[in-house]
Amino acid sequence: MAADLGGGFTEADGGPIRHIPVLLKEVLTALAPEPGKVILDGTFGAGGYTAAILDAGADVIALDRDPTAIAGGQALVASRGGHLALHHAQFSNLDQFAPDGGLDGIVLDIGVSSMQIDEAERGFSFQRNGPLDMRMSGAGVSAADVVNRAKVSDLIRIFGFLGEEKQSGRIARAIEKRRANEPFRTTRDLAGMIEIVTPRKAKDKIHPATRVFQALRIFVNDELGELAQALFAAERSLKPGGRLVVVTFHSLEDRIVKKFLSDRDGRAAGSRHMPMVHERPATFEPLGKTMVSASEEEAEANPRARSAKLRAAVRSQAPAERDDLSIFDLPDLAEINRMGG
Structure with a gap:
């Protein structure tokens, strides 16, 4: 059985690692790229989603925190005649790269890239x-x-x-x-x-x-913190009607996306002890099914796809809400970075 690595890669015990874009058809359906649109790919990696979005006629702004991915993507940049801008940056800062009029779509594929797995010196693979x-x-x-x-x-x-x-x-x-x-x-x-x-x-x-x-x-x-901040940045960056598409590969990531979209759907917070007295304007509205998983055919062809989950939503005209990490119920692990023990 393949180890779960993220980003559309599989690590069979002792076997080769290969890149297979996960849920590519579903991602493109949700993003609806076409000429005149500007889509941001916050996790460029090996460029699988970016290339497909460009092929559909849209312009792409792509980000990756890994300098190896940026170097590897220069050939694609050169071949697309100005339709692709590739930046070395963390996707938590994606709002810094959005055009003044806002983005038509954002895709985030949460996981590990091929370069990181293939290079032993990076230390990702046992x-x-x-x-x-x-x-x-x-x-x-x-x-x-x-x-x-x-x-x-x-x-x-x-x-x-x-x-x-x-x-x-x-x-x-x-x-x-x-x-x-x-x-x-x-x-x-x-x-x-x-x-x-x-x-x-x-x-x-x-x-x-x-x-x-x-x-x-x-x-x-800090992958969970990065994802949470990226979702807030996406809310600020998408124009009304813009689409947010996130592909996750394990429950922690999916839980963050699910909680964010649930918090932003406009329903008032309440409980059986406290009645709901008002509703907030929704900043995101569901797009299609609440969650999309891989087809039986894709899961059979690519074992990595079995754990993939896609969630998508459309940005409304309501103003972005304030960043509030408490909605995710994440533990405070920041102090461990100080290595106090």
């Missing part, structure tokens, strides 16, 4: 041995910093919440014991220890290290 890094931008706290310096209680929180790892306590304590004698330096070093502590059972569909690696990657790159 199938390709390399430094325990995982930084998409190449800057800031690395996965090795977290594993070797974070308090055990913080590791438990990271693995338990961001990786949904049931054995987070056992793994964290084993890390503490091992690093006292020798620090973790490589991806296979960490993955091998996890496999010893939590051996793979015959019924297990994924490698025992998969959830821990997911958690470290999400934490190191």
Whole structure:
């Protein structure tokens, strides 16, 4: 069974990694790109969505926080005669790149890009041995910093919440014991220890290290915080009638998108104890089905697509609301970045 990496990539145990744009047909249907429209691709990666949007006649503003992706996309920029602008930036700042009249569409594909997985020195994959890094931008706290310096209680929180790892306590304590004698330096070093502590059972569909690696990657790159800020930025950047399309690959990301769209649908907040006394103007209205998943045919051809979920909405004329992270119920993990333990 392939490991869940995000971004339309699969990592079979010992096998090759290949790029397959997930839900491409559904993404294009939701975005409705055409000549005269300006679409922002906030997660350029290998350029799969961007190329298809350009082929439909729309202009594209594309962003990626990874300088490798920016370098790799220059040939596509050169071939499109000014219809593609590619910027090195985090998608949480996408509103800084929106034209004065607003955007006609925004697509976000939340996951890992091909360059990050293919290059062992980036440290994203335990199938390709390399430094325990995982930084998409190449800057800031690395996965090795977290594993070797974070308090055990913080590791438990990271693995338990961001990786949904049931054995987070056992793994964290084993890390503490091992690093006292020798620090973790490589991806296979960490993955091998996890496999010893939590051996793979015959019924297990994924490698025992998969959830821990997911958690470290999400934490190191603040992926949930980035997604939340990107949704606020999208609300500010889309023109009335503009479309927001987000493809996620695990429950934490999908939950954030779902909560945001639910909060922005105009229904008043209330409970069985407090009656609803007013409604807020909706800033987004649902587009099509509440959630779209891959067809049986796509899931069979691309195992990675099985966990993909697409949510889409149309921007109304109501003014953007204030940023409020409390709607997502995210734990405060920021202090762990200080590595106080």
